[in-house]
Amino acid sequence: MAVERRKIISALVLMAMAVPLVISSRRSGFDRWSSSENFHEEGDRLYVLANSVRTLEASCEQYPYFDFPFCPAGETINYAKKSLKQVLAGDCHAVTKYELKFREDANDKILCDKSLRKDDVEKFKDAIRRNFVYEMAYNNFTLRESVGFIDDDGSSRTQPRYFLVPSIDFHVHYSENQVTEMYISGNPHFNVDITEAADIKVNFSYSVYWYGTEVDGDTSLPLNKTLHEKDHRPKNDDDHKWMSALMIWANVTLLWVGLILIVTLPYLMKYLMRCSNREGGHSKCPQYIRGDTCICPKYTSLLGAILGNGIQLLISICIFFILAYRGFLHPCDLESLCSVILRTYCFTSVVAGYKATSFHGQFTPVGWKECTFQAGTVYFIPALTTAVIANGLVITRSGMSAVPELGIICENLVVWGLVTVVLVSLGGTLAHCFRTESEAPCTTRRLPRDIPLESWYMKTPAQMLFGALLPSIAMFPEMDNIYASLWHFKICGAFHLMLTSFIVVITLTVVVAIVTTSYQFAKHDHQWWWRSVLCGGSPAIFMFVYGIYFFSRVPNVGDATLLRFLGYNACISYAFFLILGTTGFYASYFVFHSTYPQEKHE
DSSP states (O other): OHHHHHHHHHHHHHHHHHHHHHHHHTTSOOOTTSTTOOBOOTTOEEEEEEEEEEESSOTTOEEEGGGSSSSOOOSOOOOOOOOHHHHHHOOOOEEEEEEEETTOOEEEEEEEEEEEOHHHHHHHHHHHHTTEEEEEEETTEEEEEESEEEEOOSSSOSSOEEEEOOEEEEEEEEETTEEEEEEEEEOGGGOEEOOSOSOEEEEEEEEEEEEEOOOOTTOSOOTTOOTTOOOOOOTHHHHHHHHHHHHHHHHHHHHHHHHHHHHHHHHHHHHHHHHHHHHHHSOOSOTTOOSGGGOOOSSHHHHHHHHHHHHHHHHHHHHHHHHHHHTOOOTTOHHHHHHHHHHHHHHHHHHHHHHHHHHHHTTOSTTHHHHHHHHHHTTHHHHHHHHHHHHHHHHHHHOGGGOTTHHHHHHHHHHHHHHHHHHHHHHHHHHHHTOOOOOOOOOOOSSOOOOOOOOGGGSHHHHHHHHHHHHHHHHGGGHHHHHHHHTTSOOSSHHHHHHHHHHHHHHHHHHHHHHHHHHHHHTTOOOOHHHHHHHHHTHHHHHHHHHHHHHHTOSSOOHHHHHHHHHHHHHHHHHHHHHHHHHHHHHHHHHHHHHSOOOOOO
């Protein structure tokens, strides 16, 4: 039996090691459209990638390029790994049919003949009305041009005239065999009047002009800069900006941690001392539990509150995925998004109250009201405190207009906060009324078994490191894309990426929990209750740290945005700590029941 168990554990370890390598290998290569190929021979094709359509006034509002009735895409490519700048610019890259040949001019080449239906024309008119521009990319150059323009000369016409710009000119500067600059401009000779919303045929065309230039160390443009948007800032400006941002992060972090400790530390100290005194006087476990395999967890009410909130937040995440798939979540509509999040949290709070009190009631009927109180506050109070601090500092620095969703948040907190209290209390009351004793399997012994001293790799910090390592390795190649999706920089494939990443992290957390707990039981160490939660939730610590690293590299971000991101990043990471910790606990609980089958007790 022991040999078979070791084989199973070895197989799980190999699986856990192989999964991150397989996932990471998908992102390891570059294809022939990669930006690493910067040198060309005369006549080589330069592949122009379509990206997105957006409004410059509201960077959040952007759509994939081919959601609009432009010419269809060219050949399909396999995506290479992108830099952070490319991710932030939008990663809807698809090859277009534009054929740019190195150092070969082209005049008025037809890209495609497109028959636009009435609804296509209306879509273009709406884009023109909202000042949309479309973006394409070649290497590190962003090519940007307006979809069209409105001709309103102020005469007595009943309506302005809408013009689509279907023809563009590529202006390419090169030095020897390397492209040094590229930008595009609309060709006014081929503008099409689409004022009348009717079916129309449009010829999309393009021209290419090449200009030889001398080698200049500063001719290349950074991503998201066109020829007319060169950055002339002194080099040391970035250093000053980084130091200023670092000081802001440090001060806000100290303030945030300090206030949370002021709010929660007095209660936690009293709670821990009270539980320690109780456990010193008499056992809180059912009377039949005698064996060393049945060591009861400490602080069962707090542990139950964590598990209840973890299940609640897991259900909420699943609801968010369903709503996003059905198109009911709109990241740019902050008021609607905040309303959905708060209401979902409210209606699922009954699960937290029920599960927390039910778990605590398996060990003792005493203190169930306090357990219900903890279930309602273990996530809500830290998250609310963090949001208040972050948004309060933003309002102090930039005014109320910097937090447009503040009104709807306050309204939902007042209305649905009371409903949340009622639902948590209801869940706790139901769990107490239908309480069952613990079904922890155990064997009885006259004397407890001596547990050997733990090796360093068996201690909780080392297992937390191991628990965070494998999911972190698996997710590391995609972390920029994950955070870009969370903050709506990424618009193509965001749902698929978030869903698959979430499933992979949950799966790896289960595998790691099974491996570590099985090895722990093989060493006759049965203090697994709290350790499984801490080890399971440890990837969230990596997520929080990487979030700070991610946003520190985002260009042109004001102090207000940094403050809000720090707060919301902490709330999201803490939520994932509870979700993954709960996942790790129940995976370990499964191992516990599998290793020590239920026995009858006299």
